[in-house]
Amino acid sequence: MELTALHLLLWFMVAFTSTAQELLSxxxxxxxxxxxxxxxxxxxxxxxxxxxxxxxxxxxxxxxxxxxxxxxxxxxxxxxxxxxxxxxxxxxxxxxxxxxxxxxxxxxxxxxxxxxxxxxxxxxxxxxxxxQECCGQVEGVMEHGRPTCTFTHVYPDGEVRWFQGSHHQKLGQITLKNVEDGGWLTIQSYLEEKKTGLPYNCSLWSTETDRYITSTLVTDLDNSSVSRSPLGNGAGSQGRTLIDLIVTVLLVVTLI
Incomplete structure (x- = not known):
């Protein structure tokens, strides 16, 4: 009898609590x-x-x-x-x-x-x-004879990858990162030595989503640079390199 009464009391408490929760959400x-x-x-x-x-x-x-x-x-x-x-x-x-x-x-x-x-x-x-990942602006220049690119307003952290033609340049790369107000990152990267030939492609790779966020072409023509907008579809380096080569050829033909 006491066990039954206890069960009824527990059932009533649970039912009352559930009803109270439904009354206010x-x-x-x-x-x-x-x-x-x-x-x-x-x-x-x-x-x-x-x-x-x-x-x-x-x-x-x-x-x-x-x-x-x-x-x-x-x-x-x-x-x-x-x-x-x-x-x-x-x-x-x-x-x-x-x-x-x-x-x-x-x-x-x-x-x-x-x-x-x-x-x-x-x-x-x-x-x-x-x-979501983003990069506010990217700029590529020849600074003191070195290919240099700067990514500002970056989130989250990323990895800078350098290409010349289809070759991934890994040696002599220096990358510096600073945390700005609000938690944004400024990432600057440069190569210690410049190789003659094709211009450089500097790309920011997201370590979180495993895709390229944005890229820029660095050329020594008049120390100018071509800035890119963020890559909305996560395009890889090969497609971007081909576009960079086409742009470079057009620039050379125009100057000649």
Whole structure:
């Protein structure tokens, strides 16, 4: 008899807990893979099957640091500046608190959490934001007689690969990396010796996705360079080298 009563009590507690959770729910945006340079929005929305829900407090936080809060007595969300390097904003409308990044920085990726406190209970949910690979700009020049290329606004880390024609140049390569504000990388690479003949192709290889992000052609014609945009389809070195050769031939013919 006592065992049956205990079972009934446990069943009642589980049923009551499940019902309470269904009465109040908190939903956040699923995992986001942000595109470099594009805005990112994270939504946190409250719903309840009971009437009379009163939200006392909502909050977005990152790495245990509050980014913005919304209290019952506030007309608009309160933003806490200085805790992130990215430019962001917060908006609230009918139980939905939205965190908006105009341009996400590498240092502000990772886990984001949303907290809720109401007259029906409390809830906490989290989501994850990743940043896709990108390179803001690449420049290739002949500097002090050495082929040199510089990649700025790079994320994540990458490997610089040099080619002359179809040959991968590995000897005499020096590569320097600096971490800039926001977690971006500046990568500069040069070859200690210049070989005569074909111009050089300097490419940035992503160690995370195993593909080329961007490349540039380095030629000693008037110490000029040709800059490339990021390779959206991850083109390999052979296709890029062929294009570089065609461009070089056209330049030589034009100059003659």
């Amino acid at each position: 908190l939903r956040v945006s699923p995992k986001i893979s942000a595109v470099c340079g594009q805005p990112v929005s994270l939504h946190c929305e409250v719903s309840s099957s009971q009437h009379g829900l009163s939200i006392k407090h909502m909050e977005w936080y990152h790495n245990n640091t509050s980014l913005c809060t919304m209290n019952s007595e506030d007309k608009n969300p309160i933003i806490n500046p200085g805790f992130t390097v990215s430019d962001f904003d917060c908006k609230y409308h009918q139980g939905k608190l939205t965190l908006i990044f105009k341009k996400l920085q590498p240092m502000d990726t990772g886990d984001f959490g949303c907290k809720l406190r109401s007259n029906k209970g409390t809830r906490v949910k989290s989501t994850t934001v990743e940043l």
